[in-house]
Amino acid sequence: MRSFRKELWFNIPERMDFVNITPEVEACLAESGIAEGLCLVNAMHITASVFINDDEPGLHRDYKKWLEELAPFDPSPQRYHHNRTGEDNADAHHKRQIMGREVVVAVTDGKLDFGRWEQIFYGEFDGRRKKRALVKIIGD
8 A cells, every 4th residue: 555645735815715625636636646545634723624515606605605694703702712812713714613624535536536516625714824734644
């Protein structure tokens, strides 16, 4: 069994946004030379997410609205105890918890084994600085 590791770096200018990283992950898979196995992609920051869904702009707008309703941005320490530490990103931690940390995709015949509309996304909830996601592929 072989193993491949690569970091993908992001600097999202908005506080919250979603980036389709499927092409970058597919490039990692090609670089790895692995034809059968598993591909893990995970956010390396506690205010970011990696998830799988459809690449449809209306859905992304709905996610942003829904997440903001569930965990609204509010830098004050009255809403979130975490902000009493001097941070202003408690909402971003909650949004990451909802959207998840990582995805695992089967690798079959050298390709990501997706359903018809599935794509991999990096979700940022406290942007405006450099962050990364890990791609780890194992197999033969």
